[in-house]
Structure formats: structure tokens, C-alpha cells
Amino acid sequence: MRNPPDLIVVGAGVVGAACAYYAARAGLTVTVIDRGSVAGGTTGAGEGNLLVSDKEPGPELELALFSAELWRELAEVLPPRIEYEAKGGLVVASDGQAMAALRDFAARQAQHGVSTETVPGERLRELEPHLAPDLMGGVHYPQDAQVQPALAAAHLLRAAGDRLQLRLGEEVTAILTGPSGEVRGVRTSTGELHAPYVVNAAGSWGGELARLAGVELPVLPRRGFVLVTEPLPRVVRRKVYAADYVADVASDSAALQTSAVVEGTPAGPVLIGASRERVGFDRSLSVEALRRLAGQAVRLFPVLATVRALRTYAGFRPYLPDHLPAIGPDPRRPGLLHACGHEGAGIGLAPATGRIIAESLTDGQLPLDIAPFRPDRFGGGEAR
Amino acid sequence: MTSSPSDEPEYDLAVIGAGAAGLAGAVTAAELGLSVALLDTAAHPGGQFYRHPAPALGATRPEALHHDWSTFDELRRRLADSDARYLAGHHVWTVVRTEPRRDRWEVHAATGADGNGERPVRVRARAVLLATGAYERQLPFPGWTLPGVVGAGGAQAMLKSGLVLPGRRVVVAGSGPLLLAVAASLATAGARVPAVVEASGYLGYARHPRALAADVHKLAEAAVHGTALLRHRVRLRTRSAVTQVHGADRVEAVTVSRLDRDWRPVPGTGRRIACDALAVGHGLVPQLELATGLGCATRRTQDGTSALDLDADQQTSVPGIWAAGETGGVGGVRLACVEGELAGVAIAARLRERPALTAGGRVRALRRRRDRMRAFAAVMAAAHAPGPGWSRWLDDATDVCRCEEVTAGRIREAVTDYGARDARTVKLLTRAGMGWCQGRMCGTAVACLVGEGQGAQLPPSPERRPLAVPVRLEMLAALAETAARENPPSKAPQPPG
Numbered sequence: 001m002r003n004p005p006d007l008i009v010v011g012a013g014v015v016g017a018a019c020a021y022y023a024a025r026a027g028l029t030v031t032v033i034d035r036g037s038v039a040g041g042t043t044g045a046g047e048g049n050l051l052v053s054d055k056e057p058g059p060e061l062e063l064a065l066f067s068a069e070l071w072r073e074l075a076e077v078l079p080p081r082i083e084y085e086a087k088g089g090l091v092v093a094s095d096g097q098a099m100a101a102l103r104d105f106a107a108r109q110a111q112h113g114v115s116t117e118t119v120p121g122e123r124l125r126e127l128e129p130h131l132a133p134d135l136m137g138g139v140h141y142p143q144d145a146q147v148q149p150a151l152a153a154a155h156l157l158r159a160a161g162d163r164l165q166l167r168l169g170e171e172v173t174a175i176l177t178g179p180s181g182e183v184r185g186v187r188t189s190t191g192e193l194h195a196p197y198v199v200n201a202a203g204s205w206g207g208e209l210a211r212l213a214g215v216e217l218p219v220l221p222r223r224g225f226v227l228v229t230e231p232l233p234r235v236v237r238r239k240v241y242a243a244d245y246v247a248d249v250a251s252d253s254a255a256l257q258t259s260a261v262v263e264g265t266p267a268g269p270v271l272i273g274a275s276r277e278r279v280g281f282d283r284s285l286s287v288e289a290l291r292r293l294a295g296q297a298v299r300l301f302p303v304l305a306t307v308r309a310l311r312t313y314a315g316f317r318p319y320l321p322d323h324l325p326a327i328g329p330d331p332r333r334p335g336l337l338h339a340c341g342h343e344g345a346g347i348g349l350a351p352a353t354g355r356i357i358a359e360s361l362t363d364g365q366l367p368l369d370i371a372p373f374r375p376d377r378f379g380g381g382e383a384r
Numbered sequence: 385m386t387s388s389p390s391d392e393p394e395y396d397l398a399v400i401g402a403g404a405a406g407l408a409g410a411v412t413a414a415e416l417g418l419s420v421a422l423l424d425t426a427a428h429p430g431g432q433f434y435r436h437p438a439p440a441l442g443a444t445r446p447e448a449l450h451h452d453w454s455t456f457d458e459l460r461r462r463l464a465d466s467d468a469r470y471l472a473g474h475h476v477w478t479v480v481r482t483e484p485r486r487d488r489w490e491v492h493a494a495t496g497a498d499g500n501g502e503r504p505v506r507v508r509a510r511a512v513l514l515a516t517g518a519y520e521r522q523l524p525f526p527g528w529t530l531p532g533v534v535g536a537g538g539a540q541a542m543l544k545s546g547l548v549l550p551g552r553r554v555v556v557a558g559s560g561p562l563l564l565a566v567a568a569s570l571a572t573a574g575a576r577v578p579a580v581v582e583a584s585g586y587l588g589y590a591r592h593p594r595a596l597a598a599d600v601h602k603l604a605e606a607a608v609h610g611t612a613l614l615r616h617r618v619r620l621r622t623r624s625a626v627t628q629v630h631g632a633d634r635v636e637a638v639t640v641s642r643l644d645r646d647w648r649p650v651p652g653t654g655r656r657i658a659c660d661a662l663a664v665g666h667g668l669v670p671q672l673e674l675a676t677g678l679g680c681a682t683r684r685t686q687d688g689t690s691a692l693d694l695d696a697d698q699q700t701s702v703p704g705i706w707a708a709g710e711t712g713g714v715g716g717v718r719l720a721c722v723e724g725e726l727a728g729v730a731i732a733a734r735l736r737e738r739p740a741l742t743a744g745g746r747v748r749a750l751r752r753r754r755d756r757m758r759a760f761a762a763v764m765a766a767a768h769a770p771g772p773g774w775s776r777w778l779d780d781a782t783d784v785c786r787c788e789e790v791t792a793g794r795i796r797e798a799v800t801d802y803g804a805r806d807a808r809t810v811k812l813l814t815r816a817g818m819g820w821c822q823g824r825m826c827g828t829a830v831a832c833l834v835g836e837g838q839g840a841q842l843p844p845s846p847e848r849r850p851l852a853v854p855v856r857l858e859m860l861a862a863l864a865e866t867a868a869r870e871n872p873p874s875k876a877p878q879p880p881g
Contacts, residue, residue, distance in 0.1 A: 012803060038803030044812045150812035154802040168805050230820070230854065267815060285478055285677055285850045287492060287863060294860035305858035311822060312850050
């Protein structure tokens with residue numbers, strides 16, 4: 001038998017993998033537990049967007065910029081099979097009003113460290129030769145990048161090396177606590193495992209895990225569909241989307257919203273996604289979501305009209321009421337840390353999240369102010 | 385009438401699939417007064433079993449390759465005489481509930497896929513009968529991607545629809561009762577069949593004499609094939625498998641090895657057989673995309689596939705969605721006809737609120753026949769279920785997913801080194817199953833390779849494929865807008881505060 005680990009991470013998605021990777025690198029021993037496979041939840045249903053372009057100035061943008069740097073470092077360390085591509089993003093506007101708003105938005109982002117480059121309509125096709133000819137203009141974001149999320153999670157876990165133990169197909173059924181309410185470990189379907197720290201990286205199911213620990217964390221699922229086309233030669237070079245996307249991401253509406261992000265992949269298929277709607281854990285197909293995704297993609301890239309969608313998949317993006325993740329120690333339950341609620345940005349924000357968790361456990365220097373991500377900021381549900 | 389409007393009127397019943405089960409269901413329901421739409425991808429009805437040459441080929445006796453042709457003739461005639469609307473060339477890609485009132489079903493299809501005029505068609509109905517049939521199961525082995533290797537069912541389909549042979553000297557291999565029929569058809573059509581190589585023994589049947597005796601037709605069928613094979617001096621090798629295909633550009637020979645009870649090849653038993661084609665298949669897999677997309681419950685069959693879980697009236701676990709034929713478990717054409725008729729009656733009874741329709745002697749007799757044939761099908765499935773050792777045929781260099789060229793070695797690595805525990809994660813990590821066929825070809829093999837690493841069983845439920853067939857983006861974009869659950873997104877980014 002091994003000694004008990006320093007840390008248990010619940011969830012083998014990309015966020016859990018990043019927490020495990022940075023914790024192991026900091027010298028801690030880690031056990032990652034997941035009731036399913038590596039990348040079996042939201043990570044496996046994501047597109048692998050590493051975006052700064054869609055974020056307005058504020059705590060999430062800071063996190064995204066830090067994370068973008070870490071992804072660049074990781075791309076050097078992890079094998080090329082993770083398909084990291086620093087391809088850049090291109091946000092386009094169809095009319096003058098949208099262009100003015102986009103330019104204004106980009107100017108404010110630029111003041112906070114985002115690289116932006118305004119592209120007039122006539123130059124758009126130098127960047128993306130197959131774009132529709134009638135667009136007003138756009139903004140190029142060279143820091144946007146892409147990664148294949150499932151492979152990224154799998155390789156982060158592997159790169160954690162000997163300090164990591166992976167336990168899959170094992171569900172956490174209870175969080176064990178000591179006499180003064182502090183975390184002692186977890187109980188799973190196969191027995192008890194002790195550790196002084198437990199990290200909640202359970203994604204869409206993070207609220208349930210928090211409840212097992214006796215604390216409230218209002219994580220809710222937001223459904224997103226992604227359309228995948230047949231393999232094509234590179235017709236889309238960057239991540240391309242209409243300016244409306246930014247408004248959708250920040251939206252509080254439960255209604256279906258779509259603004260397609262269109263991008264090519266090294267394997268050939270073009271990904272078009274994602275719609276956003278709040279319907280609980282309902283996987284049934286929304287024809288309306290597909291209609292809009294397809295329509296928007298074809299408007300941006302008319303060449304895609306006769307291309308076939310081979311499949312579509314739905315995933316659940318975990319979000320918190322203020323659309324910011326919960327990252328860091330939970331003062332209500334000593335020994336419990338959270339790393340969940342990243343909504344549609346979890347792949348991008350994973351490394352920064354992992355670093356914050358590792359630094360909090362080793363009393364290291366926090367890379368940024370994590371107060372906005374405090375897990376207890378919604379009040380209620382004090383530890384019993 | 386060649387064209388259909390893009391929005392069909394509302395029907396009582398939409399039947400998907402015009403094979404034996406769908407035809408029987410559609411004509412039965414129409415004759416009981418329901419308005420029926422019958423959608424099918426092919427240009428003419430018949431499905432896989434009653435596949436026949438296009439009229440232009442001028443075949444004088446298409447029935448020569450079929451038994452039960454008169455049943456099909458009868459169904460065709462009843463269809464022509466009925467008010468059912470037959471929509472040929474319609475590729476159904478999804479079935480969903482209507483929004484916002486979720487009391488109807490919307491069948492979405494693409495038509496005109498063969499030419500340029502591809503258009504979306506939406507059929508609304510109060511009930512849906514899924515009769516989408518089955519496709520052939522393939523288990524890979526070294527050399528299976530070489531030209532000249534064809535599916536056993538595919539070889540028969542080629543023969544039935546185009547009257548062409550896959551080769552002059554054809555080894556038939558795999559497992560399941562279809563192999564005998566295929567070998568008999570090939571031999572009758574003039575091919576040499578040096579061997580039929582069956583992986584299981586036929587002893588499995590002997591353990592269930594009652595189920596066998598209850599389906600006299602099946603036994604008679606087997607006897608007919610057996611006689612044809614004897615006449616053409618075709619040798620049946622049981623407990624054997626093709627474990628290697630030889631040839632540079634196309635098939636020149638195969639190696640046939642003996643198998644132990646778990647289907648592991650017995651070392652030193654390999655024998656080379658010269659041939660120019662190999663027709664191979666391991667039984668059939670129910671085609672369930674539309675059903676699983678709707679959330680219909682499935683059950684595991686005796687041979688490790690998934691089939692729909694149906695009640696005594698052929699209804700799925702989702703009220704309003706019914707199924708008949710191979711979707712409920714592979715059982716053959718006669719079972720399909722019985723189930724189609726049963727479903728047609730039960731749907732009419734439900735929609736017309738006439739429960740008496742299902743209380744008569746005819747329905748009782750149909751149910752008895754169905755139960756008998758289902759019992760036989762279960763014995764057959766158990767007898768031909770792939771043994772756990774089959775994956776030993778594969779060396780690490782064998783392509784398992786041919787669309788994406790993913791080898792057995794990469795799949796094993798995803799399981800042992802990268803934390804994949806199911807076919808879905810293997811797909812995400814290796815791209816196995818992400819290509820054109822969407823895993824229909826390699827799905828079984830991938831699931832078995834995953835199980836190899838952990839002694840696990842095949843997944844309890846089939847993978848969901850929300851698009852049953854590939855769909856053009858312009859066609860999706862041209863769908864009528866649904867009024868439900870939507871707010872137009874604002875035009876421009878919202879500068880905060």
C-alpha cells in the first residue's frame with residue numbers, strides 16, 4: 001500500500017488534471033479520482049478554446065491572460081499530440097454599429113494587456129481567405145489559441161509522473177471530516193482514502209460534491225451544442241466568430257443563444273460551436289440550436305454551405321451566478337478547495353487554476369488576486 | 385409525383401424504414417384508418433432483405449435470390465393500394481419532440497442527396513414507428529482493409545441489387561447464420577466458395593431444443609442453404625477464423641486458424657486458402673441512432689449488441705415511439721413482418737382509442753409467433769456471440785478504425801496509459817470512430833479492446849449519435865425557425881457599465 005497522498009483531486013477533466021500536474025510539480029503527492037474516464041465530462045465535450053478575445057476587462061481576463069502564458073509553457077513541455085496551436089482569433093463585425101462597439105471593446109481590452117489589431121473589411125480576407133466578402137471589419141487577437149482538450153487532460157496527468165495516482169471508475173460518495181470539521185479524505189465506492197486536502201474539480205457536478213462536504217456552491221449546467229463537419233483541408237485558419245459572441249458569453253438569459261465560433265482542427269474537421277442555453281442536464285437534441293450554428297457558420301464562411309456535419313455533441317458548461325469560477329480554499333470547510341465553475345472557458349483557464357491551487361497548498365506566491373473567485377462569495381450553506 | 389413539399393402535413397404515424405418491418409407496420413396502420421408517412425433512404429421499398437435490382441438492369445427474376453418473395457409482393461401491393469404516403473430517398477437525420485407543445489414528433493429528413501437539390505423535409509406525426517433495421521458487425525483482423533475484403537452482407541447486397549460477384553473464388557467467414565445464406569447465394573450465382581469459416585461451433589443450438597423446434601421455418605431455411613452448399617461442395621469449417629489476409633494490392637489468400645472456446649487462435653493451426661475475395665461478417669447490429677437520440681431504453685442482447693427495450697405492444701420506453709424488426713434485436717425477416725403488423729395494430733388502437741383492436745385472436749396469434757421467434761433469435765445470438773479472445777487476432781499494427789487509421793496499438797495505449805475506460809474516451813484520445821462511418825464499423829472492436837484492459841463488459845448502452853446521417857450545413861441552416869425558447873441575441877458586444 002502507498003502512503004496516503006497529500007491531496008485528493010476529485011475530477012479527471014482538464015481542470016483536475018492541471019491541479020494535479022502543478023501540485024505534483026510542487027512536490028506534493030496527488031490522487032485523482034473520477035467516477036468515469038479521463039476527460040469524460042465537460043472536457044470531452046469542449047472545443048478547446050483558449051480565448052482572451054471574448055473576455056471583458058476584469059478578474060476573468062486576468063486569469064485568462066495568465067493562463068495563456070502557462071499554456072504556451074505547457075506546449076513546450078507536453079507532447080505535440082495535444083494539438084496546441086497558437087492560431088489567434090479573429091472577431092468580425094457585419095455592420096458599422098457592431099464594428100464600432102467591437103473596436104471600443106478591444107480598446108478597453110488592450111489597456112489590460114490583450115494584444116489586439118483592428119482589421120479593416122478589405123483586409124479580412126488576407127487573414128481568412130474564405131470569409132464572406134461583405135463584412136465591415138474585425139479585430140485580430142494573436143493570443144487566442146487552441147488545444148485538443150481530452151488529449152491535453154490525459155497528457156497533463158501523465159506528465160505529473162510518479163507523484164500522481166489515478167483512480168478511475170470510482171465515485172466519491174462522502175467527504176470525511178475530523179472532529180473540528182476539517183477535511184480528512186473521501187469515501188468512494190471502493191473504500192476510504194485519507195488526505196488532508198480535497199480539491200473539488202468536479203465541473204458541472206461541483207455543486208453536488210460541495211454538498212457532500214456540507215457547503216453550498218451554486219454550480220449550474222449550461223448546455224452547449226457543437227457541430228463537427230467532415231474533414232476538410234484548412235479552410236479556416238483562426239478562431240473566427242461574430243462580435244455577438246461576446247454578448248452571449250456574458251448573458252444572464254436562460255434562452256438559447258448562439259454565435260458560432262468557427263475553427264479548423266489539425267485532424268481536418270471544422271468545429272462550429274457553441275450554443276448556450278440553460279435547460280438542466282438535458283441532452284436531447286435542439287434542432288433550433290443546430291439551425292442557428294449552421295446558419296451563422298455559413299454566413300461567415302459561405303464555402304461551408306455544401307460541407308456536411310458528421311456529428312454534433314452536447315456538453316454542460318458549469319457556471320456560477322456571477323459567471324466567475326470558484327478557485328481556492330473554502331473557509332467554511334478547512335482542507336476543502338474548489339476548482340470548478342469555469343463555464344465555457346475551463347480548458348483555457350485550467351493551468352492558471354491549477355497553479356493557484358498548487359500555490360495555495362504550498363503557501364507559495366499567488367500569481368494574482370483570487371478574492372473574486374472566493375468559493376464562499378454567494379453566502380449560505382455554512383459548514384455544519 | 386416526384387417532389388414532396390418541404391413541410392408535410394401532420395400524420396397520425398411516421399414510419400421510418402421501408403424494409404419488412406416498416407412496410408408491414410405502415411400498411412397495417414393505414415388499413416386501420418391512420419394517416420401514415422413511410423420514409424426510407426432507398427429509391428424503392430424492400431430494405432436490406434428485399435433488396436432487388438433497379439428496374440433498368442432488366443432482371444427477369446429478382447425473386448430467384450430471395451425466399452419469401454411473395455410476402456414482399458403482397459406488402460408492396462398493399463402499400464400501393466393504401467393511402468400511406470411513401471417518401472423514397474428521404475434520409476432521416478433526427479427525430480425530436482415538437483416545441484413548445486411537446487405532444488407531437490418531428491421527423492427531420494434530407495431529400496435529393498443524390499443530386500444537387502438537397503432539401504430539408506419535416507414530417508410531423510402523433511406517433512413514430514422506428515424500423516431502421518440493422519447493419520453488419522465487423523471484427524478487424526490483420527489485412528481486413530485490403531481490396532477484395534467485403535462485408536458478407538455487403539456481398540449479398542451487391543448480388544441482390546446489381547447481380548455482381550465480389551470475386552471468382554470467395555471465402556466466406558465470420559459468424560452467424562447469414563454466412564450460410566451468403567455462401568449459398570454466391571455459389572448459386574457462379575462463384576467458387578472454397579470454405580465457409582464459422583467462428584463458433586453449432587453446438588450452442590443443441591442446448592435449446594425447444595426454442596429450435598418452435599421455429600420450424602428457420603430450420604427449413606438452414607436445411608435449404610445446407611443442401612445448396614452440399615451441391616456446390618462448399619466446406620463448412622466451424623470454430624475457425626480468418627486471422628490474416630495475404631496479398632499485395634488485393635486479396636490473394638487467407639490464413640484460417642482453429643479457435644479455442646474463447647475464440648483465441650490455436651497456435652500452429654493456420655492453413656492458407658487461395659482466393660480472390662473474402663466476404664466476412666459477424667452478425668448484425670441494430671441501427672439505433674434515432675432511438676437513442678430520443679432517449680429510448682436499450683437492453684443487451686445475447687451476442688453483445690444493444691437492442692431496444694420494447695413492451696408487449698412494440699412500444700419503446702418513450703411513449704409514442706414504437707419499434708419493429710431488427711431494432712428490437714436481430715431476428716430476421718419473418719419476425720420483422722410480425723412485429724410490424726403488431727405495432728401497426730397497437731398504434732391504431734392507441735391513437736383511435738380502440739383497445740379492442742389488440743384484443744382479437746389475430747393479435748394473440750401474432751404475439752405468440754413473435755415470442756417464439758424472439759426465443760429462437762436469442763438462442764442464435766448466444767450461439768454466435770464473439771468470444772472474449774477474438775482480439776488476439778489483432779497485432780498492434782492492425783488498423784481498427786479505418787476512417788481515421790487508428791491502430792489497435794494506439795487504442796490499447798489510450799486505455800493502459802491515458803486513462804480511457806470506455807469507447808467514447810478512446811475516441812476523444814485517438815479519433816477512433818470519428819470518421820465518416822462514425823464508429824459503425826469499429827465500434828464493437830474498440831469497445832472490446834477497452835474491455836481487454838480491465839476485464840470489463842461492453843458498455844451497457846450504445847453511444848449516442850445525434851445526427852443519424854451526415855447533413856449539409858446549408859440544409860441545417862435552411863430549417864424553419866422554431867419559435868420556442870429563444871431571444872434574438874443582441875447585435876453588438878455590450879460594453880459593461
